[in-house]
Every structure is written in C-alpha cells, then in structure tokens.
Amino acid sequence: MRYPxxxxxxxxPLRLAHGLFNFSVMLMFYYTxxxxxxxxxxxxKGEKRPPALIKRHRKLGPILAVLGTLGFCAGLxxxxxxxxxxxxxxxxxxxGATIVSLLLATFLVSRKxxxxxxxxxRQTHFLLGLAILSFYLVEVILGLGVLL
Numbered sequence: 001m002r003y004p005x006x007x008x009x010x011x012x013p014l015r016l017a018h019g020l021f022n023f024s025v026m027l028m029f030y031y032t033x034x035x036x037x038x039x040x041x042x043x044x045k046g047e048k049r050p051p052a053l054i055k056r057h058r059k060l061g062p063i064l065a066v067l068g069t070l071g072f073c074a075g076l077x078x079x080x081x082x083x084x085x086x087x088x089x090x091x092x093x094x095x096g097a098t099i100v101s102l103l104l105a106t107f108l109v110s111r112k113x114x115x116x117x118x119x120x121x122r123q124t125h126f127l128l129g130l131a132i133l134s135f136y137l138v139e140v141i142l143g144l145g146v147l148l
Contacts, residue, residue: 022071
C-alpha cells in the first residue's frame with residue numbers, strides 16, 4: 001500500500017540523498033576513529049598525547065552522533081512517507097536502530113572518561129566505536145540493496 005504523502009518523482013532523489021548523507025557520516029566516523037586510535041597509541045606508549053587530535057576527536061564525536069541519529073530519523077521518515085510501513089526493510093531498520101543505540105551508549109561512556117589516567121571506560125569506548133564502524137559497513141551494504 002502506498003501513501004500519496006509525497007510525489008513519486010521526489011522519492012528517488014530523497015533516497016539517494018539519505019544514502020549519500022549517511023555514507024558521508026560513516027566516512028567521518030572512520031576519520032574520527034583514526035584520530036582516536038592515534039591518541040590511544042600515544043597514551044599506550046607513554047608518549048605525550050597530541051592535543052590537537054584530542055580536541056578534534058572530542059569535538060567531532062558528539063556532532064557525528066547527532067548526525068547519525070538524524071540520518072536514521074530521515075530514513076524512517078522516507079519509508080513512512082513512501083509506504084507507511086517502517087518494517088518494509090527490517091534488516092536495514094534493525095542495523096540502523098542498533099547503530100543509534102551504540103551511538104548513545106558510546107556518548108554516555110565517553111562522558112565518564114576523565115583525565116589521562118587509566119579508566120575502564122576507555123576500553124568500553126574503544127569497543128563500542130569498533131562496533132559502530134562495523135555496523136555502519138553492514139548498513140551501507142543493506143542500504144545499497146534498498147537503493148538498487
């Protein structure tokens with residue numbers, strides 16, 4: 001059943017825009033992860049941690065968490081406008097919801113990391129970040145299946 005809430009000609013470009021937006025957010029997450037890895041390696045080697053990288057990592061993380069969540073909401077909106085059934089693409093929906101949950105968990109854990117000393121939250125933050133990156137790759141593959 002299709003809902004005439006949006007013109008048929010407008011849906012394909014909006015789907016493509018959704019995919020390109022989320023792909024660019026994913027690339028930015030990989031960039032932010034590379035910053036985090038450089039910081040982590042310096043800390044583990046006992047070297048001076050690079051302040052510019054720390055500042056950039058701390059600044060980008062929350063912004064990307066919001067952008068990732070907005071991308072998920074945009075996808076939900078597109079499916080609702082198109083079909084009225086958010087379960088039309090269940091795998092894509094499930095992985096997207098998982099990413100949003102991981103983003104929230106990572107943000108909350110990152111707020112507990114204080115100072116330069118050892119913290120059990122650092123390892124949790126690292127593992128949650130790896131999960132986000134992995135799920136984003138799966139999400140892109142599933143999204144291409146939806147687009148094509």
